[in-house]
Amino acid sequence: MSDDIRELVSLASRILGTADQGDLIWGHASARDPGGRGAWLKASGWSLDETTPDRVQLVDEDGTVLDGDGPRHSEYPIHTEILAARPDVGAVVHTHSPYAVALAAAGVELLPVSHAANYFVPPSVPRFTATADLILTRELGRRLAATLGQATAVFLVNHGVVTVGPDLRHATVAAVLLERAAHQQWLTRGFGGWPTWSGPEESLAKRGHIYHDQAVIQVWDHLVRRLGL
C-alpha cells in the first residue's frame, strides 16, 4: 500500500513540474494516508519534477515524519489541516503556478472565459490574505482551510494556490486546470475587445458535461502518459 501511494504522489508531482507549476524546489502534493496517520507528502529539497517514490514521506499533524527519508516541507500544515477540516478531500496540491499567482495578486476574479475555469467557478475562488508568508503553523493551516471552505481551490494571495480533490488525480488535474484558466484569462484580456464569459448556470452545466469523473481520470492518464516514463 505505501508503495502505491508513494508512486501516486511521485507521479502527481512530476506532472505538476512538467506542467511548469514548479517554482525551482518549491511546491508540493500530498495524498491522505488510508490509515488516518497523516499525509503522504513530497519531501523537501527536490523540485516537483525530481520527485521519485523514495522522496515521498508520511507526515503527521504535528509535522513528525513517520515514514520516509530526507527533510520535510515546512508548509506541511497546508496538507494536514485541510485534510482534517475536509473529510471529503483525499489529496492536496500546493504550487506557485505563475499565471494563477499573478491573477490573484492583481486582485482579479477568475472568470470562465474558456472551459477550464468552469471547474471552479461558481463559487468565486476564495482568497487567503491573512499572510503571504509561508504556512508554517497548524493555526495558519486551519485558517487557510477555513478560507478554502467547501471550494476546490484557494488563492494564497502573493504566494501560490491550493487545489483539493477526492483523490490526488482530481487535485492534480484541478491545479493544471486552474493555471490554464488563469493563462487563458490573461490571453483574453490581451486582445482587448469586449470579453465574455459563462454565467453561473452555464458554468455548472459545463462542469457536468466536461469535467465529470471519467474525464478527469482520462486527463490524469493522459498527463501520466505525457511523462513518458
Ligand SMILES: [Zn+2]
Ligand atoms: Zn508555497
